[in-house]
Amino acid sequence: xxxxxxxxxxxxxxxxxxxxxxxxxxxxxxxxxxxxxxxxxxxxxxxxxxxxxxxxxxxxxxxxxxxxxxxxxxxxxxxxxxxxxxxxxxxxxxxxx
Numbered sequence: 001x002x003x004x005x006x007x008x009x010x011x012x013x014x015x016x017x018x019x020x021x022x023x024x025x026x027x028x029x030x031x032x033x034x035x036x037x038x039x040x041x042x043x044x045x046x047x048x049x050x051x052x053x054x055x056x057x058x059x060x061x062x063x064x065x066x067x068x069x070x071x072x073x074x075x076x077x078x079x080x081x082x083x084x085x086x087x088x089x090x091x092x093x094x095x096x097x
Contacts, residue, residue, distance in 0.1 A: 006032040006033045006034060007032065008030045008031065008032045008037075009030065009031050009032070010029065010030060011028055011029065011030065011031050011056075012027060012028070012029065013027070013028045013054055013055055013056050014026075014027065014028075014054075014055040015027065015028045015036065015038055015052060015053065015054050015055070016052070016053040016055075017038070017040075017044070017050050017051075017052055017084070018050060018051040018052075018053075019044060019048055019049070019050045019051075024040055024042045024044070025040065026038040026039060026040035026082075027039050027040070028054060029081075031054075031091055032091065033089045033090065033091055034085060034086050034087070034089045034091065035064065035067070035083060035084055035085045035086055035091070036052065036054070036064075036083070036084045036086075036091070037081060037082070037083055037084075038081070038082050038084060039079060039080070039081050040079070040080055040082070041076075041077070041078065041079060041080065042080065043069055043071065043078075043080040043082070044066045044069065044082065045066065045069065046066050046067060046068055046069060047065065047066065048065065048066045049063065049064070049065050050063070050064055050065065050066060050084060051063055052064055052084060052086075054091075060091065062086045062088060062091065063086070063088075064084045064085050064086040064087070065084070065085050065087075066082055066083070066084055066085075067082075067083040067084065067085045068082065068083045069081070069082050069083075070082075
């Protein structure tokens with residue numbers, strides 16, 4: 001059984017992930033106080049520092065690091081799931097995202 005330190009919440013929100021001069025458009029599918037799980041058609045390697053803009057009711061921007069990447073074969077080619085860690089935290093409150 002997987003033990004998590006923080007609760008995760010399912011979401012469906014647009015995300016921009018910037019690294020250097022590049023930008024990846026993605027979908028956030030899970031959120032916790034310290035991170036996001038995103039899905040997209042581009043991949044980054046773990047350890048890369050990124051700037052993330054999350055489009056919820058209020059636009060949120062934070063700096064983080066890619067923690068892990070999973071590659072899947074899907075319709076139209078490869079799809080990627082990535083975990084992005086936000087050291088500062090505060091992505092959600094006690095009331096959720």
